Amino acid sequence: MTTVVDPDTEAVLALLDDEYARTIIIETYDEAKSVEALSAACDADPSxxxxxxxxxxxxxxxxxxxRLDPGGHHYKVYVARLEGVAIDVTDDGFDVEIDYAEEEAADTFTRLYEELSG
Known part of the structure; x- marks a missing residue:
């Protein structure tokens, strides 16, 4: 049997097979983290x-x-949007469902403002 999976879904599953990507998602699931914190958690270079x-x-x-630090400088932190992945076996192969976290209203407003202000 040949299994056909949507290319985007296949790319997501391949990405979730990566140890660093999984660590980043786990580390940012409950709390937004900086690249420096993620680098330490992954034991990997920031690049x-x-x-x-x-x-x-x-x-x-x-x-x-x-985020704004006490010195008045801006920096980015990252937060996971992945809530879950469900994989079901069907007669035709696999059915993959990816659930994303909803963006909070304040975050949506901030993101839109940042996009508009350049």
Missing amino acids: TVYRRIDRLQEHDLLADRQ
């Missing part, structure tokens, strides 16, 4: 973490938020 962040964001599994 490696940034590559995984880019791939996770391409598939809407990770969102970024702006």
